[in-house]
Amino acid sequence: MKQFLPAALPLVLVAIPAQAGQLIHQPVVQDIPAEPEPPEPLVLILPDYVYPPPFIPVEPPRLPRNVRAMIEAAIRTDDSNTVAAVVKMAIETQPYDKDEIRSMHRAFLDQKAEALAAKTEAELQRIRSSGVLDLWTGKVELGAFRGTGNTSNFGVTGSLKLNRKGIDWEHTVLASADYQKDSGSITREQYGASYQPRYTLSDDIFTFGRLQYEKDEIQGYRDRYSLSVGFGYRVLQRRDLSLSLEGGPAVRRTRFVAQPSETTWTTLTSIDFDWKINGALKFTEDASSYVGSDNSTFTSLTGIEAGMAKGLKARLSYSIEHETSPPDGSVKTDTISRFALVYGF
Missing domain, CATH: 2.40.160.40 (monomeric porin ompg)
Incomplete structure (x- = not known):
């Protein structure tokens, strides 16, 4: 006796012992687990792109206080050789702050040049206004x-x-x-x-x-x-x-x-x-x-x-x-x- 099963179900033949030496073929339906459903797609929500990109000001790194104090102490001596030696040492130990160190040195040299120019001009004016018996x-x-x-x-x-x-x-x-x-x-x-x-x-x-x-x-x-x-x-x-x-x-x-x-x-x-x-x-x-x-x-x-x-x-x-x-x-x-x-x- 034949029995038809849906096409989606696989047909499995199992031998079952029969009475009086007969072999009966009976189909058995075996459950097969269904495939898992795929995960839902990941959705990333971003803000709208801004053009041109915004400029965010950030302060440059600051010179350490102890190094700045050392340079300022050298400047107060008003000795160019001392200041140059301290500046050289500061740049070697703080290379990332060399721009700020050089700026302090340049300001000192400019101040010295202005003071020398003013002194020279005052001396020239004194000489020009002097008499025969002066100087x-x-x-x-x-x-x-x-x-x-x-x-x-x-x-x-x-x-x-x-x-x-x-x-x-x-x-x-x-x-x-x-x-x-x-x-x-x-x-x-x-x-x-x-x-x-x-x-x-x-x-x-x-x-x-x-x-x-x-x-x-x-x-x-x-x-x-x-x-x-x-x-x-x-x-x-x-x-x-x-x-x-x-x-x-x-x-x-x-x-x-x-x-x-x-x-x-x-x-x-x-x-x-x-x-x-x-x-x-x-x-x-x-x-x-x-x-x-x-x-x-x-x-x-x-x-x-x-x-x-x-x-x-x-x-x-x-x-x-x-x-x-x-x-x-x-x-x-x-x-x-x-x-x-x-x-x-």
Whole structure:
């Protein structure tokens, strides 16, 4: 007997034992679980897209307070080298804040530049409004000396140096005297004076004039006048170191003790060197030469100054004067060692 089942149900034949050795085939319906339904789709609700995107201001990272305090403390010292060193250290330790650190450094440098410009302008205005007797500075030197050459003795020495420096012009006046009297007779009597104006053409180049007077009867001349003009060059011009060279033609008028007076043309060269070794010690060298066809004069004055008190210094100097053709009875070279006290004003 056949029985039809719906097509959707699978047909399974199961053998069932029958009585009396008969085999009966009977269909059995087996339940099969249905497939699970798919999940509902995920719906994401977003706001409408805004164009252009909005700008949200955010403050930059702030420099740590301790680093800022360290930089501000360095700025209060008003020392550029100290500030530069602290800024360099701060940038190395806080590289992400380098812009803010550099901004603080730049503000300090700008303030320094403005203060220097204001100070310079005030100084220029003071110089422009000054009178002829204003702006003069000077120093007085008094001491003792020991001489060798034409004489060998001890004596007294003194000098006065005045200097006036303007915007373009600089004036220098120098006077000196060495005097010694032994057993009622004068064994040394040397006097000198000079006036030298300078006019600045550029930072390095200047013109100059020099009028010089000398008197040294022991050396063989009663009076000697020298007049020269020329150009100068500032090789070094720093706060603690300066070197300038000068050169030009010169005319000399000499009145000798035992010979007729004469006038000669020569060439002048000179060196002016100053070195401030430290706040209390200074080295100076002033050398000049008058080179002529008949006679040449070479001089050198080397000195070292040491500060003792405000405006007061101790000075040790050694001078050499050499004449290639001195008057009869005079030696070619004179040397003087001096120890003096110098007062500046």
